[in-house]
Amino acid sequence: MKKQLLIASTAAVMTMASVGAIAAEASANVAFTTDYRFRGISQTDRDFALQGGFDYAWDSGVYIGTWASNVDGFSSNPIDGDGGAQAELDFYAGYGFDITDTLSFDFNTLYFYYPGASTAGNQPEIDYWEFTPGISYSGETLSAGLSVSYSDDFFGESGDAFYYNGTVDVPLTDYLALGLHAGYQTIDDNEAFGTPDYADWSISLGTSMFGLDWSVAYVDTDLSYDECFGGDNLCGATAVGTVAKSF
Template sequence: MFKSCVQRLLTVSLLMSSVSVLAEEATTSESIPAITVAGSMAMLTDYRFRGVSMSNRDPAVQGALNFSHKSGVYLSLWASNADVGAGGNVEADFFVGYILPITEKSFLDINYADVNYPGTIKEYHTDFSEFGVNYNHSDLMKGGDYFTAGVFYSPEFAFKSGKEIYLNTSYKFPVYKNIKLVSSLGYTKLEDNEQFAKAFGGDGQQDDYFDYKIGLGAEVLGLNSELVWIDNNIDSDANIMKGTVVFSLTKQF
């Protein structure tokens, strides 16, 4: 069942990349406008979130629009085609947050995400909200690298599956010219096996799982490209849970 693939929040790379740029500008320049508008468009061979396909292993087109105030407050809209098995074929998310600079190269991103699947059957309760805190640091061990670590909490996760906690860390490391190693590791925990099965299916023997991503990224002709392997350890034979190679192209504007 596609109940197992309903998830979404701020750590999507489209949103984080544009917010990160705005935060860096805010810490290094006093002449930026009061409100900055940025956005992105992306094409992917599969919309994967936390190791699970949200597009039934089909290609996806995604867009983000971000409004950032120089005080650190921001508002973001994000959308993608999606297939969560409850009717509807769109995901439309709303984010509000605050960027708190720590040093010139690091900041905290404190945020709230409202995740929506218009057109889905109401009785499935696909929509949910989530709170998050992300630590971001550029040039941590080498110039051009980027490190993040975050924790997220939902008081009522998708399909009314109860409390959910998600931990994530990611790291991009330059390996040759504009080519970077791209990696991430995540951990999802629900209250118990029964609640986990509501959200992710399976045989009811799990209440948590790990997901990871490893591959390469590069900027080519003004486009950010990634070729990565994404997988998880969810005990399920569902096709959307199986690991896969994902290629993506993203344009920031």
């Protein structure tokens, strides 16, 4: 499941990228988190995750990148329970531009890939595409963003899916920031996915010290234990700690 972009038209992206290729900038990131939560649901069975990514951006506004995390054996073999995907690999591309000094727009395409996931015994394919337009505001006292992600064949071949996402970040002091998030996931085939449509939210505090970014977050959904994949604690409230480094 994820993250929050392999391009639908690679030729179009490379044409645009070549315009700004002289002024390209690369960046990378690595993080350690106590629980990989994607849209409120644990991807690591409430266990730790090591994550990292690499991005390449041009002055034209075009960017490409990849990101990876361990996950908890998605889609193991239904006969013997072996195997399954132990990692999530995301490939993405997008284009962003400033509308005003404080408003910007972005559109990206993301491909979620789970190497090793079994399709034996008619298990559904879990890899999928997602497309996300979004708008963001950045001011002196806060920053905020709104986006809508769409997949025409969501995780587990569960059909059309939309994810509505809103975030607000407020600096409390020179060293401490408050983050607020709320989202809502709709799924065409809830039975295939494993949950009803649901809301998720989080509240976080973040700071930077010793050259690292530190955060702690409260994460929850409105799914009950029985609504969470037939009876699971992957969707319940938890505290998540993360330490990250960008290069």
